[in-house]
Amino acid sequence: MDAKGILISWYTVVRKDVVRMLRIWPQTFLPAAVTSALNFVIFGAFIGSRVGEIEGVPYIMFIVPGIVMLSVVMNAYSNAAFAMFSSKFFNRNIDELLVSPTPPWVIVAGFVTGGVIRGVLTGIIVLLVALFFTHILIHNLFVILAFLILTSILFSLAGLANGVYAKSIDGINIVPTFILTPLVYLGGIFYSTQALPGVWAAVTKADPIFYVINGFRWGFLGTADIPLWESFLVLGALAAVFFGLTWYLLSTGLGLKQ
Amino acid sequence: MADDALIIESLRKTYAGGTEALKGISLTVPRGDFFALLGPNGAGKSTLIGIATGLVTKSGGRLVVDGIDADDAPERARRHVGVVPQGLNIDWFGKVLDTVVNQAGYYGISRAQALPRAKKLLTDLGLGDKMHVTARELSGGMQRRLMIARALIHEPTILFLDEPTAGVDVELRRGMWEYLRTLTKDGVTILLTTHYLEEAEQLAGHVAIINKGTIIEQGRMAEVLAKLSTEDLILEVEAPAVGGAIAALAGFRPLAAEGGVQITLDGSRNVTDAVKALDAKGIAVRTARSKSGRLEELFLRLTQDTK
Numbered sequence: 001m002d003a004k005g006i007l008i009s010w011y012t013v014v015r016k017d018v019v020r021m022l023r024i025w026p027q028t029f030l031p032a033a034v035t036s037a038l039n040f041v042i043f044g045a046f047i048g049s050r051v052g053e054i055e056g057v058p059y060i061m062f063i064v065p066g067i068v069m070l071s072v073v074m075n076a077y078s079n080a081a082f083a084m085f086s087s088k089f090f091n092r093n094i095d096e097l098l099v100s101p102t103p104p105w106v107i108v109a110g111f112v113t114g115g116v117i118r119g120v121l122t123g124i125i126v127l128l129v130a131l132f133f134t135h136i137l138i139h140n141l142f143v144i145l146a147f148l149i150l151t152s153i154l155f156s157l158a159g160l161a162n163g164v165y166a167k168s169i170d171g172i173n174i175v176p177t178f179i180l181t182p183l184v185y186l187g188g189i190f191y192s193t194q195a196l197p198g199v200w201a202a203v204t205k206a207d208p209i210f211y212v213i214n215g216f217r218w219g220f221l222g223t224a225d226i227p228l229w230e231s232f233l234v235l236g237a238l239a240a241v242f243f244g245l246t247w248y249l250l251s252t253g254l255g256l257k258q
Numbered sequence: 259m260a261d262d263a264l265i266i267e268s269l270r271k272t273y274a275g276g277t278e279a280l281k282g283i284s285l286t287v288p289r290g291d292f293f294a295l296l297g298p299n300g301a302g303k304s305t306l307i308g309i310a311t312g313l314v315t316k317s318g319g320r321l322v323v324d325g326i327d328a329d330d331a332p333e334r335a336r337r338h339v340g341v342v343p344q345g346l347n348i349d350w351f352g353k354v355l356d357t358v359v360n361q362a363g364y365y366g367i368s369r370a371q372a373l374p375r376a377k378k379l380l381t382d383l384g385l386g387d388k389m390h391v392t393a394r395e396l397s398g399g400m401q402r403r404l405m406i407a408r409a410l411i412h413e414p415t416i417l418f419l420d421e422p423t424a425g426v427d428v429e430l431r432r433g434m435w436e437y438l439r440t441l442t443k444d445g446v447t448i449l450l451t452t453h454y455l456e457e458a459e460q461l462a463g464h465v466a467i468i469n470k471g472t473i474i475e476q477g478r479m480a481e482v483l484a485k486l487s488t489e490d491l492i493l494e495v496e497a498p499a500v501g502g503a504i505a506a507l508a509g510f511r512p513l514a515a516e517g518g519v520q521i522t523l524d525g526s527r528n529v530t531d532a533v534k535a536l537d538a539k540g541i542a543v544r545t546a547r548s549k550s551g552r553l554e555e556l557f558l559r560l561t562q563d564t565k
Contacts, residue, residue, distance in 0.1 A: 001333060005366020012363025016352075023351065092347040096408070099311045099341050100364035101333035258273065258314045 001101050009102045013110025014117070017083050021118050028079070028118060029125060032071040036126040039067050040133040043190060055192055055223050060134045065217040066189030068126045069151060073184055073209065074176060076119030076152040077159035080111050081172045084163030088256055098257065104250035108160065108243065115156025116149060123148050137220055143228065144219035150235050151212045157242035164246065165255040183209045193225045211235055262322075263289045263416050263447035264310065269319035271305050271471075279305040281471040282319065287416075287464070292442050293449045294462035294479070298561050302471040303451040304344055307418045310449075311341040324415050337365065340414030342405045344421045344451075350394035354385060357393060358407050365412035372411060379407040383437065399430045406434075410441075417441065419450045423457060435461060455554040459483075469561050483556065490549035491529065494518040496542040503539045510535070520549065 001009065021028045044060030051059040087094040097107055130136060138144065166172045187209030193201045204210050205226075215231030218224040224231070249255055264287040271280040279302045287293045297303050308314030310321060312332060321328040323335040348357055355376055362372030380389055383403040388396060393404060402422055409417060419438070423431045431454070438461065442448055452458055458465060459479065466476035475482055495504075495518055504512040504519050509527065511520045521532050533543050 001366050008363050008366050008368055012360050015363075016349075016356075016360055019356075020351075087349075091350055092345065093349045095313055095341075095343065095347050096361055097364055098313055099336060099339065100361070100412075101336045101366070102364050103333060253315055257312075258308065 001103065006103070006106055009100070010106050010110050010113070013097070013102075013107060014113045017079075017111065017114030018117060020083065021079065021114070028075070029122060032075060032122045033125050033129050036067050036071055036129050037132075039063075039070075040130060043067075044133050055221070057137070057221055058134065061137065062192075062217075062221070063190055064127075064130045064134065064136060065220050066187075066213045068123050068130070069147075069209070069212050069216050070184050070189060071126045072119045072123045072148060072151055073155050073180060073212065075122040076115040076155040077162075077180060078172075078176055079118040080115035080156040080159035081163040081166070081175075082159075083114060084111055084160055085166050085169070085172050088164070089166075089169075094256060098253070105247055107250050108157070108246045111160050111163075112153055112156040115159060116152040119152030119156065120148055123152075139222035140219050142219075144216065147212065147216040147219060147231070147235075150232070150239065151216070154208075154212075154235055154239040154242060157239060157246055160246045161242060161249060164249045167255075183207050188213050188225070208234065208238055261289055263287050263291070263324060264449065265320075265322040266306070266310070267320040267322075269306065269309060269321065270317045271302070271309060271314065272317045279471050280309075280316075280319075283468065283471070283473045285466055285473060285476065287447060287449055289415075289447055290442060290445050291447055291464055292438070292462045293447070294458035294465045295449060295451045295468060296455065296458055296465060296557055297451075297468035301468045303468060304420055306468070307341065307343075307420050307449070307451065311339055311418055312336055313341075313343075337412070338415045339418065340409035340412065340416070341418040342402075342409045342420060342422045344424070346398075346401050346405070348393045348401060348404060348408070351392055353390055353392060354380065354396070354404055355389040357404060358411050361408045362411045367412060375413075376407070376411055379410055380404075383407050384433070399426045402426055403434070406437075414446070416447045416449065419448060419452075421452055422450070423452065423454060431457070455557055467557060467560055474560050475556075489523045490520060491523055491532070492518050492520050492547050492549050493532065493536070493543045494545040494547075495536065496544055503541065504536075507535055507539065 040060065043063055048059035048063070053059065054062045084094070127136065162172055162175050186204065187207045188204060193204045193210065196204065211226070211231040211234040214224040214226050215228060215235070218228050218231075264285070266283065266285040268282045268284055269280050270278075270282050272278045283302070283306070295303050295306065305314055309316045310323070324338040326335040326338065328335040352360070358376040358380065359369055359372045362376065363369065377386075377389065380386055383406060385400060385403055385407065388400060393401060396404060406422065423434055426434065435457065438448060450458065450462065462479050464477065465479050465482050467474050492513065504510050509521055510532075513520055519536070521527070523529065523532070529546065536543055
């Protein structure tokens with residue numbers, strides 16, 4: 001397939017996914033707005049008013065990047081996982097793609113772009129919700145956008161791998177519920193790891209979400225628990241690993257072909 | 259351009275559980291042919307189509323599509339192939355027109371180019387007034403036709419149809435036959451699997467019968483049917499009450515319920531002989547019909563032989 005054909009093919013995969021996510025917007029975008037509003041009310045307004053300042057900014061301002069990333073991670077992941085799983089399991093229309101000459105890496109790129117679009121749009125929605133509770137500092141817009149996109153890419157890839165390999169609907173619900181959610185909450189949304197005892201601070205560094213939140217928080221507040229390059233490096237490396245994994249799955253047909 | 263649209267050599271498939279679905283089958287489908295692949299459930303027909311269309315990974319063997327070795331250039335080979343699978347695999351919530359146009363996109367065809375083509379295909383298949391409804395709002399027969407339109411949007415040279423008329427009413431089925439005939443006239447090679455043997459007999463130029471992963475018969479339809487050395491015929495007679503007289507004739511079996519007689523035609527007796535024998539007993543023959551289709555007869559014999 002030539003470059004134009006590849007572009008058309010990629011655009012078709014993305015367009016189909018965007019049409020799907022917009023068609024079911026009460027399931028794809030509304031929950032993020034509601035959940036984040038609750039987080040801002042409970043942890044920001046009620047508890048935050050008693051906590052006072054953390055790292056030199058009001059507590060609610062400190063938790064905004066983490067709460068945005070909570071939604072971005074969950075939405076990017078579940079978008080790619082569910083889009084892939086539903087098309088292979090419920091109506092088997094993934095065959096439309098598998099019989100076509102679309103190369104496996106283009107299929108990966110298409111599903112991931114869909115996940116990035118949903119992740120970024122959700123992030124923007126949550127930021128808009130945050131404006132009802134606090135004003136937002138912007139230290140470096142480029143870093144904010146870079147982390148928003150890099151995080152969406154990483155978790156879309158992880159979600160896609162999950163969607164390809166899952167054999168039942170439970171298979172795509174277990175990871176977000178029992179792995180992602182704990183990682184997100186333990187990754188430092190509501191606290192700085194500098195406040196943790198040594199062992200726990202070290203354990204937190206094994207959590208990929210820690211790098212997501214720290215990099216993103218640096219973009220807003222200009223402060224983080226680790227250097228910015230470290231966050232970029234970890235997320236970039238993980239994204240490369242997951243791209244390799246999903247490309248391998250799509251190329252060999254593992255989990256998709258008999 | 260290669261003379262044969264599809265060459266399959268020693269194709270094998272063993273599933274993860276150990277089931278050997280294809281045991282090294284070889285098959286050649288001439289260009290522009292309407293080829294029927296017949297076999298009982300679980301014979302390996304869908305596995306063969308799955309491998310040819312890239313949905314099932316083969317365990318061994320070779321596949322050449324339109325002169326392109328599918329191992330050497332799988333993406334280029336797929337460009338030549340269209341498939342209508344046995345199960346409905348459409349996006350139920352997608353619009354009919356989008357379903358077809360999106361498929362074109364996967365083949366690198368732009369929306370601008372695909373839209374008029376999709377509209378023509380859908381109109382030709384009787385879905386012209388359904389383009390903007392969702393697939394789930396279509397009847398079963400319409401969904402089948404949507405899958406045919408989707409399979410043809412990139413103008414494949416070989417079309418695989420895996421039981422395309424399953425569950426479709428007689429009138430619609432005949433309409434689909436006509437449409438498929440026009441495709442072969444336009445040069446599209448069709449490989450069809452069906453359980454309606456009458457359908458295969460009417461449409462196909464060549465036939466292969468597969469059972470338990472092995473091809474047990476293949477060739478031109480006329481030649482394969484000629485191998486059927488005997489045929490059961492039912493004659494409806496004017497005087498059905500003469501059962502005793504009929505029973506006295508060797509090889510004639512009275513059918514009380516149908517008011518007729520069943521005979522088996524073979525090399526020693528033809529229809530004229532049978533009618534003459536009845537006439538000699540004063541029994542006039544009103545109509546004659548085959549007990550079952552000739553292909554059906556052959557199919558049953560061959561598949562039962564290999565049980």
